[in-house]
Amino acid sequence: SPRVGVLALQGDVREHVNALRELGAEAVLVRRPEELSSVDGLVIPGGESSVIDKLSRAFGMQVPIREAIAAGLPVYGTCAGLILLADRIIGAIDGQETFGGLDVTVRRNAFGGQVESFETDLVSAELEGAPVHAAFIRAPLVEEVGPLARVLAALPDGRVVAVAQGNLIGTAFHPEVTGELRFHRMLLDRISARATTRAA
Ligand code: GLN
Numbered sequence: 001s002p003r004v005g006v007l008a009l010q011g012d013v014r015e016h017v018n019a020l021r022e023l024g025a026e027a028v029l030v031r032r033p034e035e036l037s038s039v040d041g042l043v044i045p046g047g048e049s050s051v052i053d054k055l056s057r058a059f060g061m062q063v064p065i066r067e068a069i070a071a072g073l074p075v076y077g078t079c080a081g082l083i084l085l086a087d088r089i090i091g092a093i094d095g096q097e098t099f100g101g102l103d104v105t106v107r108r109n110a111f112g113g114q115v116e117s118f119e120t121d122l123v124s125a126e127l128e129g130a131p132v133h134a135a136f137i138r139a140p141l142v143e144e145v146g147p148l149a150r151v152l153a154a155l156p157d158g159r160v161v162a163v164a165q166g167n168l169i170g171t172a173f174h175p176e177v178t179g180e181l182r183f184h185r186m187l188l189d190r191i192s193a194r195a196t197t198r199a200a
Contacts, residue, residue, distance in 0.1 A: 122156075
């Protein structure tokens with residue numbers, strides 16, 4: 001079974017470990033460069049993106065993660081993780097940086113004010129079966145999708161909340177809290193496709 005890391009600097013690490021194990025993957029915590037180099041894919045959890053950014057630099061993880069992304073490592077970012085995968089962010093605090101890789105502009109805390117957290121069904125042309133029931137928790141929004149990225153899911157009003165580009169997947173919501181496993185499965189599919197290519 002594939003070995004999938006969950007970046008464990010801050011955030012809802014445990015929920016992603018559980019989701020990955022439910023799908024039959026081996027899930028391991030990743031905090032150090034040598035741990036990153038032992039995994040076939042990576043989840044960047046929700047949490048506080050500026051904190052995860054700061055800790056990733058303190059732990060010497062920013063450059064290795066950027067290199068892994070450039071080398072085609074499959075990576076799935078949820079919420080703060082989506083922010084960290086975005087090439088451009090609006091509302092950064094404290095000189096916050098990202099790993100980048102997704103050709104999108106993401107606005108942090110886009111649903112601030114009275115409705116910081118909510119659940120809703122999404123519209124997706126990509127996912128088969130039941131509608132995606134998504135939990136948004138101080139969530140970001142994809143404000144602009146560049147030519148290299150593509151939309152995976154949107155709110156009923158059309159605002160984009162899930163994107164993909166090559167081996168990267170980003171969602172503004174938390175599938176791991178509503179039992180929605182299709183995005184984690186998408187990550188595992190990319191991992192097995194990459195393993196096949198590399199073995200050939
Ligand atoms: N508001 C957080 C941030 O900007 C993201 C919230 C979340 O991951 N649930 O990093």
